Amino acid sequence: MDIASEGADQFLDAVCVVKIMTAASAALRKREPRWKRHSKFLAALNEGNVPMAWTLLCGCEEPLVDPDVRIMTGGEYKPAICIAVEKDLLDMAELLIMCGCSVNQSSPTGLSPLHIAVMRNNADMVRLLLKSGASVSCRDSNGRTPLHQLAVCNYEIARLLVQKDGKTEYRDRNGATPLALACKGHRALALCLLSLGANASAGDNEGNTPLHHTCAKVPNDEELVKHLLAAGAQASGSSLAARGSQRVSQLVPVWTKNSAVVTCVGNPRQPEAARRSQNRTLGQLA
Incomplete structure (x- = not known):
């Protein structure tokens, strides 16, 4: 009986080992297609192939690609949504969002999809991201918000960002x-930005104002x-970095050769018409 019992135990142990190895093998086989599917998904992103991306994200074949997946491209792991925005792929971004992608992810440098859309000057993408819950106060590695990133003047994008929370005074590091x-x-x-209500007197950490x-600047x-x-x-504001506690009116003659600018800022005896012009609205001056 003891020999039979011992043999039975050994058989059960062997069965357990086989089951464990089978499970491990199955897991290994499952992991391999995931890498392949990530490669296919990156190809779909690069090509703007929305049907292929939909199959990989929402299709019936397992394993599905996570819409928040980060993919190695350009030497860093970037969220798929950031790649789509970089390539101005509006339909792809909509698909990722529909599949549950977070719109407030960021790249390794801290750039969110909204930062990138603003830098790309893509108003339609900005509108989509804001509608989907993108934060206008998110900051990159330099502490800059999307509003800081407006490289060119796009009044519509600036208006959309300011309209979201009414702020123009975000500050970087x-x-x-x-x-x-x-x-x-x-x-x-x-x-x-001035037309949207930006504070014209806001100084930075060193006291420098707009x-x-x-x-x-040269030319002035x-x-x-x-x-x-x-x-x-x-x-009368002071610039701590430029000239200690000197007033702007004292700094202008040092910084500029434009006599009109010197007159405008630093001459207390400027003509009455010039003084009146300083009190006019932006609309009147435009």
Whole structure:
């Protein structure tokens, strides 16, 4: 009886081992097609092949691709939604969102789909992402929001972002607002942000205001200076980084050779007509 019992136990142990190995083998076989399906999905993304992507995301064949999958491309793992937005694939982005993709994921550099859509100047994509719950306050690795990323003037995109939560005063790690960045070289965008209510006197961590940045540009932008003053920029503000505690009116002659800008900001005896023009609205100045 003992020999028979021992043999039975050995047989059961062997059966258990076989079952474990079979399960492990099945898991291994299941893992392999997942990698293959990820490769197929990346190909579908690159080609904009929505039907193929739908089959991989929502079809009947297991395993399905996770809509939040991160795929190695360009030397980093990026969320599929970020890749779709980079390629301006609106239908692909809609499919990913329909399948449950999170619209507030970010790339390794902190760029969200909304950051990328704004940088791509794609108003339709921005509209889709906002409608799907994208956050306008998300920040990249430099602390910048999508509004900071408006590389070109697109009034519609700027309006959509501001309309979402009514804010134009997001600050990056240096304390710079979108208006301050725009005043360094994107005049049309600066005017656009001013028309949406941006604070013309907001200083960064070093005390530099949009007016400082505008006066420091070469060539100088007299019209933008006038618009900033009309919007409430203070000529008595100080720039800690540029000239200690000097006033803007003292800095302008140092920074600019444009006599009109010097007159506009730094001359207390400017003609009455010029002083009146500073108090006019943006609409009147335009």
